[in-house]
Every structure is written in structure tokens, then in C-alpha cells.
Amino acid sequence: MESYPGAASLVERKFHVLVGVTGSVAALKLPFLVSKLLDIPGLEVTVVTTERAKHFYNPQDIPVTLYSDSDEWEMWKHRSDPVLHIDLRRWADLMLVAPLDANTLGKVASGICDNLLTCVIRAWDRSKPLLFCPAMNTVMWEHPLTAQQVDQLKAFGYVEIPCVDKKLVCGDQGLGAMAEVETIVDKVKEVLSQHSGVQQS
Numbered sequence: 001m002e003s004y005p006g007a008a009s010l011v012e013r014k015f016h017v018l019v020g021v022t023g024s025v026a027a028l029k030l031p032f033l034v035s036k037l038l039d040i041p042g043l044e045v046t047v048v049t050t051e052r053a054k055h056f057y058n059p060q061d062i063p064v065t066l067y068s069d070s071d072e073w074e075m076w077k078h079r080s081d082p083v084l085h086i087d088l089r090r091w092a093d094l095m096l097v098a099p100l101d102a103n104t105l106g107k108v109a110s111g112i113c114d115n116l117l118t119c120v121i122r123a124w125d126r127s128k129p130l131l132f133c134p135a136m137n138t139v140m141w142e143h144p145l146t147a148q149q150v151d152q153l154k155a156f157g158y159v160e161i162p163c164v165d166k167k168l169v170c171g172d173q174g175l176g177a178m179a180e181v182e183t184i185v186d187k188v189k190e191v192l193s194q195h196s197g198v199q200q201s
Ligand SMILES: CC(C)(CO)[C@@H](O)C(=O)NCCC(=O)N/C=C\S
Pocket: 024, 025, 026, 028, 029, 135, 136, 137, 138, 166, 167, 168, 169, 170, 171, 172, 176, 177, 178, 179
């Protein structure tokens, strides 16, 4: 490859998927979700976790870069240092928040950004797709706040991958279970095909 200006732009870089994970018990599916995303050719995956989500998975089961709040503060000590949540919003072509727990849903709907994940979302470039997978106990899902907040996120242009009706880990039966990983991956593929369509045009 000649080293003329713009040469790099001619090389098909990978499609960058940023996975956000929050503190629903559905976060136990993160290793499976990441591995199925990595099966999609041309994808590069990075994960941003909240502190509460860490309770549900083992970081050794996540074979990609995994950022959490301390990374932001380790990285920024002086004015010239990179700002991680801004670097991540630039790096990502698509964001997938799976699971989106009730706490982070509320924060995103009202613009609270008190951790790395909510800062990336608050800074998100809304011309890029942001998919979210709500997951919470049925009685939380049925609280009137939830529909208001989900509608607010859809009004921002974010795409809901709806929760499903299941027997939940606490024994309750009903809506609130995160969409199946296969459903989530199919949705990412669908958006990806639209995106690559744009690239071909
Ligand atoms: C964990 C999994 C994926 C097992 O199939 C499913 O139950 C689920 O998505 N639960 C999320 C709902 C939740 O956070 N419940 C919290 C209290 S009941």
C-alpha cells in the first residue's frame, strides 16, 4: 500500500461495537454475548462496565478490552491526557447496552452521568446506532416510570431490544428478562448490514 494521504481510509477497518453492561443479573450473559458478537466477521468489540455489573461475571471470561470507572481516572491526570469516555464515543460505530438495568435506564433518561458508561452515553453521537436491552424484575418493569424512561430513550433515537417474559432468577414469572443473546446478535447484524450498505453506496 502506497503511503499517500487517505490511504488508511481505503483500508476496510473493523466495525467497532461498544458493549455497555450494567447491574442486572442478566449481566451473567456477558461472556456468551461477547463471544457471539466476535463470531460476526469484521467486528471489533470493547466493553464498558459499571461497578455493580462486575458482580455478575468474571473478567477473565471477557476476551476483549474491558473498561471500568477507574480506567477513566487512571488515564486522565493532566490536561493533555486522553478523556476515556470521549475517546470511546469516537471509537465506537455502534453501542449496545446489554443488560440495561433499571438504575442506568433512569440515569440515561434524565441525563445523569456519574460513571464511565453513562458518560459515554451522555456524549453519544446520535447519528450512530445505540441499542439497549432492558432487564429488571417484573415489578420494576411494570412501574410506570419504566415505560416513560424507555420512551424517552426511543425519543433520543436509541433502539430498544425488548425484554421477554420468563421465570426470573428470583422466582417471579413475567416480563423483565433480557432478550435472548441470539435476538440481540441478530439485531446487531441487521444494523451492521444497513451500515455496510451505506459504505457500499
Ligand atoms: C438472568 C436471566 C438472563 C436468566 O434467564 C433472566 O432471568 C434475566 O434476564 N433476568 C433479568 C431480570 C432481572 O434482572 N431480575 C432481577 C431480579 S428477579
